[in-house]
Amino acid sequence: MDSLEPTQPLNNSFWNDTGKTGITSWIFSTDHKRIGLLYFYVTFGFFLTGVLLGLLLRIELMAPGRTIMGPQTYNALFTVHGVVMIFLFIIPGIPGAFGNLVMPIQVGARDVAFPRLNLLSWWLYIIGALIVLTSLFSGGGAPDTGWTFYVPFSSRTGTNVSLAVFGVFIVGFSSILTGVNFVTTIHRLRAEGMSWGRLPLFTWSLYATAWVQILATPILAITLVLIMAERLLGTGLFDPSRGGDPVMYQHLFWIYSHPAVYIMILPAMGIISDIIPVFSRKPIFGYKMIAFSSIAIAAAGSLVWGHHMFTSGMSDTAVMVFSFLTFIVAIPSAIKVFNWISTLYKGSISLEAPMLFALSFILLFSIGGLSGLILGAAATDVHVHDTHFVVGHFHYVMFGGTGFAIFAAMHYWLPKFYGRRYAEKPAVVAWALMFTGFNVLYFTMQVLGMKGMPRRYYDYLPEFANLNLVATIGSWILAAGLVIMVVNLFRGLWWGVPFEGNPWGGASLEWTVPTPPPTENFIEEPVVTHGPYDFSNTERS
Amino acid sequence: MNTQQLLSTTAAIDPLFMYIFGACLLLLLGITLVMLFFVFRYHRSRAPQPTSQVEGNLWLEIIWIVLPSLLVLAMFWYGWKEYLVLRSVPQGALPVTATARMWSWEFTYANGKSSPKLYVPIGKPVRVELVSKDVIHGFFLPAFRVKRDVVPGMANYVWFVATQSGSYDLFCSQYCGTQHSAMVTTVEAVSEEQFAVWLNQTKTGNAGAGVDGRKLATEKGCLGCHSLDGSSAVGPTFKGLFASQVKVMKEGKPLVVTADEAYLRESIRLPGATIVDGFPPIMPGNPDLPEEEVLALVEFIKGLK
Numbered sequence: 134m135d136s137l138e139p140t141q142p143l144n145n146s147f148w149n150d151t152g153k154t155g156i157t158s159w160i161f162s163t164d165h166k167r168i169g170l171l172y173f174y175v176t177f178g179f180f181l182t183g184v185l186l187g188l189l190l191r192i193e194l195m196a197p198g199r200t201i202m203g204p205q206t207y208n209a210l211f212t213v214h215g216v217v218m219i220f221l222f223i224i225p226g227i228p229g230a231f232g233n234l235v236m237p238i239q240v241g242a243r244d245v246a247f248p249r250l251n252l253l254s255w256w257l258y259i260i261g262a263l264i265v266l267t268s269l270f271s272g273g274g275a276p277d278t279g280w281t282f283y284v285p286f287s288s289r290t291g292t293n294v295s296l297a298v299f300g301v302f303i304v305g306f307s308s309i310l311t312g313v314n315f316v317t318t319i320h321r322l323r324a325e326g327m328s329w330g331r332l333p334l335f336t337w338s339l340y341a342t343a344w345v346q347i348l349a350t351p352i353l354a355i356t357l358v359l360i361m362a363e364r365l366l367g368t369g370l371f372d373p374s375r376g377g378d379p380v381m382y383q384h385l386f387w388i389y390s391h392p393a394v395y396i397m398i399l400p401a402m403g404i405i406s407d408i409i410p411v412f413s414r415k416p417i418f419g420y421k422m423i424a425f426s427s428i429a430i431a432a433a434g435s436l437v438w439g440h441h442m443f444t445s446g447m448s449d450t451a452v453m454v455f456s457f458l459t460f461i462v463a464i465p466s467a468i469k470v471f472n473w474i475s476t477l478y479k480g481s482i483s484l485e486a487p488m489l490f491a492l493s494f495i496l497l498f499s500i501g502g503l504s505g506l507i508l509g510a511a512a513t514d515v516h517v518h519d520t521h522f523v524v525g526h527f528h529y530v531m532f533g534g535t536g537f538a539i540f541a542a543m544h545y546w547l548p549k550f551y552g553r554r555y556a557e558k559p560a561v562v563a564w565a566l567m568f569t570g571f572n573v574l575y576f577t578m579q580v581l582g583m584k585g586m587p588r589r590y591y592d593y594l595p596e597f598a599n600l601n602l603v604a605t606i607g608s609w610i611l612a613a614g615l616v617i618m619v620v621n622l623f624r625g626l627w628w629g630v631p632f633e634g635n636p637w638g639g640a641s642l643e644w645t646v647p648t649p650p651p652t653e654n655f656i657e658e659p660v661v662t663h664g665p666y667d668f669s670n671t672e673r674s
Numbered sequence: 675m676n677t678q679q680l681l682s683t684t685a686a687i688d689p690l691f692m693y694i695f696g697a698c699l700l701l702l703l704g705i706t707l708v709m710l711f712f713v714f715r716y717h718r719s720r721a722p723q724p725t726s727q728v729e730g731n732l733w734l735e736i737i738w739i740v741l742p743s744l745l746v747l748a749m750f751w752y753g754w755k756e757y758l759v760l761r762s763v764p765q766g767a768l769p770v771t772a773t774a775r776m777w778s779w780e781f782t783y784a785n786g787k788s789s790p791k792l793y794v795p796i797g798k799p800v801r802v803e804l805v806s807k808d809v810i811h812g813f814f815l816p817a818f819r820v821k822r823d824v825v826p827g828m829a830n831y832v833w834f835v836a837t838q839s840g841s842y843d844l845f846c847s848q849y850c851g852t853q854h855s856a857m858v859t860t861v862e863a864v865s866e867e868q869f870a871v872w873l874n875q876t877k878t879g880n881a882g883a884g885v886d887g888r889k890l891a892t893e894k895g896c897l898g899c900h901s902l903d904g905s906s907a908v909g910p911t912f913k914g915l916f917a918s919q920v921k922v923m924k925e926g927k928p929l930v931v932t933a934d935e936a937y938l939r940e941s942i943r944l945p946g947a948t949i950v951d952g953f954p955p956i957m958p959g960n961p962d963l964p965e966e967e968v969l970a971l972v973e974f975i976k977g978l979k
Contacts (some may be wrong), residue, residue, distance in 0.1 A: 202853050279849050285826060286809040286850060291954040338823055373827020379810060380825060413716070414723070419730040444812065444847075446822045446830045449761055453754050460746040464739065470705060471738045472730075477712035479726035484713065492709065492949050499705050504696035505747065510694060510753025515760060516819040519847040585816025587847045590855035594843065669727075 139256035144601040146552065146649035163248035164652055166550060168255050169233030173547075175259065176226045179538075184615065185219040186210050191574075191608040194601050197593055204591040206279040209292070211589060213269060215280030220301050221262050222272050223535055224393060227400035228311050228346070229258065230341045231542045234550060236315065238643040239333045241324025241661060243653040246317035254310040261303030268296035279589060281390070284371040284382045288395040294414070295364050302357045305350045312346030315339050327660035333665040334423055340402025341427040344543025345399070346393045349435065353389035356382070380445050387438035395434040397531055398498075399427055401538030402469055405491050407665075408545055409473050411639045412488035413480030416666040424464035433462040443514045452511050458587070459509040466502055470495060486560035487637070490541035497533025501526055504579060519589075524576045533571055540567075540618065545637065547626055552649040554632055555625025559617055566614030573607025597643040641665040683834050686759040687819040690752055705706045760820060763833040767801040768794070774804070774811035774824040774846065776908075777853035787873060790893040792844060792861045795869035797837050804830040807958035812847030815861060824849050836863030851956075852908050853898050860940050862921060885966050887974025896971070899957070902978060909957065916976045921951040934944025936970045 147166045151158070159167055171224045193200045193207055202210070223255055237245050245251050269275040272293035287294050317331070319340050332340075359382070362368045369375030371382045402423075417423065439447065439455030473495055482488070504526045507513045517523060548554055577600050582588075586597045595602065635644045642661070646654055663670070715721070738773065771782045781802075782788040794800045804813055804824040811824040818834040836842070846857035864872070891897055891912075899909035910920075920933050924947065931937055931948070940947060945957040960968075 204855070207851060208849075208854070275890050277851070283792075283810060283849070289809065289954070289956055290851065353846070373825075378827075380828065416727060416729045417803045418728070419735055422730070422735050443757075444821050446825050446828045449758070452757060456754060456757075457750050460750045463746050464743055467742045468735070471734075474705065474709050474712065475734070477709065477716060477730075479721070479728075480712075480716050480725060481718050481721045481724045482713055483718045492713065495709065496706060499702055502701055506698060506749055507691070507694050509746075510690065510749050512690055512756035512760060513694060514753075515757070515821050516687060516816070518821060519849075533773060584816070585845070587812075587814060587845045587855075589849040592855045594858070668724075668846065 140629055145651055146647065146651045148649060150652050153518075159438035161252065162251050163244070164651075165233045165237045165244050165248065165251060166650065168251055169235075170550070171227060171228055171255055172229035172258070175262070176222050176230055179217050179221040179262070180226070181619075183214055183222060183614065186214040186217070188612055189609055191312040191605040191640040193591070194455070194593070195605040196416075196602070197595055197598050199592075205277060206593040208298045208589070209275035212276050213281055214416070216265060216276070216297065216301065218531075219263065219280055219397075220304050221395070223397045224308060225258055225311075226397075227404070227542070228308075228315065228339060228342060228396075229255070231335075231404065231539075231546060232311070232315060233255075235546055235643055236336050236339055237322070238303065238646060238650065239336045239641055239652050239665075240319060240322060241320035241327050241655070241659045242318060242606075243641050243655065245314050245553075247314050250310055251314055254307045254314070254357065257307035257310070258304055261300045261305075262308065263305060264300030265297055266300075268293040269298060272296060281386060282357075282360055283386075284360065284363065284379050287360060288371065295361050298357045298360050302354055305354050305357075308346045309350045312343035312350075315343040316347065321372035323663055324659045327642075328419070328661075331664050332424075334404075334406035334417060334420070334427075335400070336598055337424040338399045338406070338427050341431040342399045344398050345396050345431050345435065346495055348601075349389045351394075352385065353393070356385040356389065371476060377543040380442070380447060383442050383445055383522055384438070384447075387441045390432075391438035391441065392435045394527075394530075395430055397535050398517070399430060401494070402427065402533040404538045404542045404545075405473060405494050406469070407639075408487050408491040408541055409476050410666040411493070411637050411668075412485065413477055414480050414638065414668050415476060415480035416664070417472070417509035418475035418478070419468075420664075420666070422468055423472050426468045430462060433458065433465070437462055437482060440509060440514070443511055444518050456509060460506075463502065463506065463509065465497075470499055473482025485544075485557060485637075486555075486564060487541045487545035489561065489564045490537050490544065493564070494534060494537045494541065497520060497529055497537060497568075497571065500576075501529025501531075501533055504529065508593075516585075517582050519587055520582035521586045521588055522580045524588050525578035525582060528575045528578070533575070539566075540564075545624060546643070547622070548629075548632070548636060549643065550649050551629075552631055552633070553626055554636070555622050555629055557623060563614045563618035563621060567611055567619065568614075570607050570612070570614055574604050577604040577607060635671060636673060638668060638669050638671045638673040640671045644671070681759070682837050683818050683820050684759055687901060690756050694749055697749070699768050713783055717901070721954075730800050730922065744940040751884070763801045763831070764799045764835075767799040767833055769801050769803065770794075771803045771805055772813055772824070773807060773856075775848070775895060776809065776851050776956060777857040777898045778893075779844065779846075779859050780894065783873060785873065790895075791859055793869060793872055794836050794861060794863050795866040796839055796863050798866065799833055801831055801833045804832065808849045808956065809850050811857065812845075814845040814847035816845070817842040817861075818858060821847055833935075836861065839863050840867065856898060867940035885970035887970040887972075890970055891974055892947050894960075894971075909951055912978045914979060917976070923949045923951065935972055935976075938975055939968055942968055942971055 147164055190210055193202055267627050273291040276294045276297045278294055310353055359370055369377050371377045371379045406417055406423050435654045437459045439451055440459045561662060581597055581600050586593055633648045677905050719727055769784055773780045780788055781792045802824055806824040806826040813824055814821040820832045820834050823830045840863055842861040844859045844861055899907055901907050901911045903912055904911050904913040915933050918933050919930055922929050922931055943961055944959050946955055949955045
């Protein structure tokens with residue numbers, strides 16, 4: 134499959150140095166960089182699919198009443214949008230793609246600890262994804278339950294829920310195995326001199342994430358098995374008429390799915406922590422606090438799932454405890470924001486594409502995080518729960534946060550692995566359009582939610598019409614920026630100007646290896662003598 | 675209880691919104707302005723080399739751990755305190771039962787009167803018991819800042835008080851299937867006198883006029899799933915249904931039955947007994963529906979040729 138590779142692969146790199154270039158040399162490769170790129174192509178493909186579905190949803194909501202589709206189609210589309218974006222793009226996105234590409238080099242290893250297990254993870258992901266896709270076009274049609282699969286609706290609907298849930302179940306194992314692999318790699322394969330205090334913060338964030346993947350994902354697996362048992366065997370665990378409890382399902386679901394939010398955002402924070410110092414030419418401010426706060430978020434974030442359920446009917450005491458813990462988890466996130474901004478102080482800042490995406494991450498993540506305070510306080514949550522406020526909130530965190538961090542990572546790291554540059558100007562134009570469109574779209578959603586528009590509404594009352602139109606226009610601005618970004622990046626990576634060396638002047642190990650890196654990364658075993666943000670001996674080349 | 679002193683749920687929650695939004699706005703402005711200033715002041719064109727290599731500052735870290743902690747703990751406490759207001763129903767509240775089903779609401783009062791809209795007297799707190807006949811729904815009144823899930827098998831409630839007359843939106847907030855967004859009705863807040871008159875009207879409006887089947891089919895939510903124009907929706911259409919031959923599953927066996935009066939009556943009361951081919955078995959049963967209303971619905975369906 135020639136299209137996987139740039140027009141003329143650069144010599145003696147992982148693209149060609151083993152002499153294998155066919156498609157089987159990719160899909161059965163155990164090289165972490167090839168697996169990372171495979172993850173990148175597939176996850177990014179799913180991202181674009183999800184965007185397309187999101188745009189269709191926005192067109193439907195552009196005006197009250199039927200615009201382009203009926204209610205059943207709309208309900209299936211928002212379900213598929215959620216499932217694809219969460220399970221097939223954003224959870225595997227950073228660990229699978231950029232974690233695989235960069236982390237082993239950052240710790241000074243030749244590959245991950247278990248290269249074949251890594252390949253198995255990718256295959257499990259692909260198999261799970263194919264099963265999810267099959268569920269859309271077979272049986273009773275695409276699931277219409279929302280990505281949360283709440284019972285009893287999900288155990289009654291005639292759509293193809295069982296198969297979709299089984300696909301997600303398989304994808305979960307891929308996530309667990311990646312977590313095991315990364316934890317082992319970071320513990321066991323660090324190069325000489327690579328102490329824990331010299332690990333780049335991206336690697337630190339992957340380490341915290343990996344533990345959440347290992348500990349929380351099995352609970353998702355159990356929950357999904359229970360849905361299948363409910364549907365196929367009629368166990369009645371969640372059916373009140375047979376002594377079951379539908380709210381118990383919500384607990385089980387969120388015990389995984391809230392920590393999953395941190396699987397999505399923690400590595401994104403790691404990307405930002407790596408990019409800001411490089412473009413300020415200054416050490417990260419508060420290295421230990423940022424590393425520690427990742428662990429604190431992973432730990433405390435595992436105990437806050439009940440804040441999705443303040444109106445569910447669980448006890449008021451539970452509401453109090455979960456509200457309290459939710460505010461506790463806000464603190465380590467705030468610490469990171471303050472440290473990133475302090476890193477800029479007395480630096481020498483260059484505003485290139487990766488930095489623009491990283492700085493806008495800080496703003497968008499802050500808006501998302503601050504609107505989360507409204508959701509964390511028990512009394513205000515009651516009003517905005519299950520409204521467009523929540524939809525706006527999590528898109529600020531997940532898309533404005535993780536999504537923009539992935540865009541930053543694409544502009545920052547991908548040229549290193551392709552050995553070619555993209556054009557800077559279109560990248561900046563794309564960023565500006567996306568940042569503008571993003572805020573028009575999602576800030577408007579938050580206003581709609583404050584005014585009381587519930588989420589997952591196919592149709593709405595006339596009083597919500599103007600703001601919905603504004604949001605839809607925002608989605609088009611965002612999409613225009615996205616198209617420019619994708620075209621510019623891929624044009625650059627395939628046909629751009631080749632380069633060698635260290636384009637941003639980064640000080641972590643991935644910038645010391647040849648461009649693109651050879652198959653086993655290091656020509657000779659590295660010995661680490663300084664921290665990842667000590668720029669005194671690096672120059673841009 | 676003196677209604678003048680009664681704090682409405684809206685009046686309890688809105689100051690909390692102001693406090694959190696105010697604090698968020700200040701923080702966001704601070705973060706944004708400092709960031710923009712640093713980016714401008716230390717841009718490479720003005721600062722070709724970094725002028726500091728500082729790696730951290732313990733006092734700054736302590737300050738920005740402690741201050742936000744105090745701020746958010748205050749938010750937590752305030753949020754919890756006002757949440758308790760939402761959970762503490764004032765004494766003497768008017769009891770109403772809200773029954774949710776896919777995809778309509780029905781409100782039943784202590785005297786047995788039921789209505790598709792929630793009529794409430796101004797100035798009197800209302801306690802709404804939430805009952806679901808099928809899946810989880812959500813009872814959401816944006817104007818009163820109250821929301822509670824309607825969970826099958828669980829005794830949930832909300833309370834609110836209307837301080838001004840008017841019509842307020844009532845939404846289903848928990849996704850419940852195809853017509854989720856159509857599961858919308860209103861709270862009608864009227865004066866206490868008007869409310870008393872309305873409450874004591876007989877069920878059928880003007881006494882002796884009989885039950886209007888069409889009106890009943892609308893109010894009970896039948897038309898959410900069963901069309902009148904022959905189009906197929908979530909359930910079979912009512913048009914031309916009477917006396918037609920229907921393919922069904924009964925006790926696990928495929929059958930063809932004639933849709934006579936007995937069939938219609940059974941399908942209204944115990945819809946799970948006989949399922950029409952091609953439709954999901956999701957209609958809630960109505961074993962307690964008064965006989966006269968079942969008759970009115972059957973007559974209504976018979977008339978749709």
